[in-house]
Amino acid sequence: MNVSPRSTTSRRAFLGMAAALPSLAVLPGCSNGSQRHRLTLASGPVNGPYAIFGKRLADVLERRGDGITLQVRTTSASVENLRLLGSGQADLAMGLGDSAADAVVGLGPFPTPQPVTALARVYLNYTHLVVASGSPVRKVADLAGRRVSLGAEGSGTAVVGERILAAARVSRPVRPSRLGLDESVKALANGTIEAFFWSGGVPTSAVAGLAQRMPIRLVPLDGLAAELSRAHGPTYVGVSVPAGTYGQRAEVPTVGVPSYLMARPGLSSTVAYEVTRAMFESRDNLPGPESPGAYLDERYAIGTGVVPLHPGAARYYRSVYG
Known part of the structure; x- marks a missing residue:
């Protein structure tokens, strides 16, 4: 919409x-x-x-x-x-x-x-799109047809996740799950999902804990804040997760929401x-x-x-x- x-x-x-x-x-x-x-x-x-x-x-x-x-x-x-x-x-x-x-x-x-x-x-919350480090998902469009947790039902994370998928014009629907953060972390660790969205401060302790147990990666969301602002209003801003937050070498562009x-x-x-x-x-x-x-x-x-x-x-x- x-x-x-x-x-x-x-x-x-x-x-x-x-x-x-x-x-x-x-x-x-x-x-x-x-x-x-x-x-x-x-x-x-x-x-x-x-x-x-x-x-x-x-x-x-x-x-x-x-x-x-x-x-x-x-x-x-x-x-x-x-x-x-x-x-x-x-x-x-x-x-x-x-x-x-x-x-x-x-x-x-x-x-x-x-x-x-x-x-x-x-x-300010930072939108996380988390995958295993060896995942073939390098951009949002790569989520097409994959198992993705959008966030818990009734959460703001789920709203942001759905809007990001629409803004990125993913060619095929994802196979969605409605999981909270802790459940998403467990599901990615055991392989029942391939990616999850989370909106929170950085570092988020649950994501940092996952990074200590297995190598993970944040998928960049560069350029999507402007698209979201055009579609839904000026709440969204372009920000970057600082280098080293979850062990990554470089900063990762993403979408900020207060x-x-x-x-x-x-x-x-x-x-x-x-x-x-x-x-x-x-x-x-x-x-x-x-x-x-x-x-x-x-x-x-x-x-x-x-x-x-x-x-x-x-x-x-x-x-x-x-």
Whole structure:
């Protein structure tokens, strides 16, 4: 499906719109524990990067004593998370930027627009297309007719994988599997699949662990970010996995997609402000990728494209920018 690229909104416009909305100054009663805010965060698979980030954020919030308790719910990740957020079954959610943009406007896996907002652009994900080092697959087109894991059902990885296959104009359909990261790693190791997609920070520990057990290779995805942006909007950027990340000698061009921390629009503005503030003030205690990608940097955090910032988050950024 080809969609006209979505227009982006400037930092000034985001903060200006949010400034017109009311927000509370304090969390009433939080200092003495008389009022608590219990939130649910839709994260990702058990032991995955989103779930680990969510657990660390929950620990940070608990230690701060601001009256905010965070329950982390494991999921298949982005698409499921955004559906939970849109239906009000989650207060916060992790999600890939392209899936979040689809949710806002009602495209792809979202038949209607979802009521979702963003607290921050957290970090940049790198799309991995992993094969055994001896595989004949040298480019995406070589996947035609092969057994490929596109990512877990309901994950942002699956969305990216399907779009990459379409953008590369693979001549014959792949033989798809819907496996999460750990299952994909096991399946490649035992030969039941020939390749798998993964979208995450670099290095991703599960992929690095696989590289220690068997020689692997990343298939280059150069040029595809521009094609994806033309078809689906400007969320996609061209990036490279640094040399040596998984033992490879040279950097590997690929497609970058940002991860957002999302919130339901009805979340208290003050609670959203406090969660955003806690995240940035405690960034050294939160797990993030080692590669470049502006991890939890206020200068880039509001770059969420068509996904509107929550007013509470915008108030935090105004306090930082002055």
